[in-house]
Amino acid sequence: MKTFYYSHPDFLFHETGIGHPECADRLRSIEKALAAPEFSDLIRHSPPLGTEEQIRLVHPQAHIDAILKAIPQQGEHHYDQDTVLSPGSRLAAFRAVGAVCDAVDQVLAGKADNAFCAIRPPGHHAEPQQAMGFCLFNNIAIAANYARQHYQLERVAIVDFDVHHGNGTQAAFYHQPNVLYASSHEMPHYPGTGYPAETGAGNIINVPLAAGDSGIEFRQKYNRLILPVLRNFKPDLLLISAGFDAHKDDPLASIRLVEDDFKWVTQELMVIADSCCKGRIISALEGGYNLKALAASVAIHVKALMTGLDIIK
Secondary structure: OEEEOOOHHHHHHHHOOOOOOOHHHHHHHHHHHHOOOOHHHOOHHHHHOOOOOOOOOOOOHHHHHOOOOOOOOOOEOOOOOOOOOOOOOOHHHHHHHHEEEEEHHHHOOOOOEEEEOOOOOOOOOEEEEEEEEEEOOOOHHHHHHHHHHHOOOEEEEEEEOOOOOOOHHHHOOOOOOOEEEEEEEOOOOOOOOOOOHHHHOOOOOEEEEEOOEEEEHHHHHHHHHHHHHHHHHHHOEEEEEOOOOOOOOOOOOOEEEOOHHHHHHHHHHHHHHHHHOOOOOEEEEEOOOHHHHHHHHHHHHHHHHHHHHHHHH
């Protein structure tokens, strides 16, 4: 398998302040883990800067202007209680958009089988007209609409295993039946959305997990509620909002997954992608705030992407 790995120094200069969980050390820990010899075949790719045109696929110009206007020339600015801007935030946010869109180009052109984008700021909480939850622009939603617009894909699926519900992604596609959004997440928990009754046009699948749930409940619910729907949907492209904060050691949640659970769900998604969309998967980093757990979880996720279906046999 040819797996592209997207990273860039610009992501480190989105500064969120001392003690903020969404920090540059997250990417440093991932980079260190992926420097191991077993990742020597990973194809490292430097992302281009995204464009306002790409961002407008999900967010109106007024939202873009509001974010850019709020970026300080020095120091840090709290856009809200959780979401922080710094002088480096513009380049980081645009580079994140560029990464996911370039990954779409490379995967759909057949130059890569799949891709993992180690990007920040994350995106799945960003609603079309509202930044929140550490997120400025919704990277994965932009990637979905970019693929639909530029490659005329009929069906795109997004699976989100971040421990927090991706309210922004849900809002972007709530009335668009050609985009399936399936999310597993702790509930009750931030941001307070993601109830099973929130079904959109029949394309929204919300699967709450209870505090203390482990890989047993996680796998059972995927097997019963998410994977069958995904198989029936038969997407032309599968996107993953890859948050690793459902790990048992994460400080921001109470789900008890371990690294092998992330390996399992990656493999299961690869089986489905292989059957319906030539294995085409693009994964983008969302949450994960214990540095050791994040690095180990990303490593096993990326190794699964690199190894392909051989690891399942």
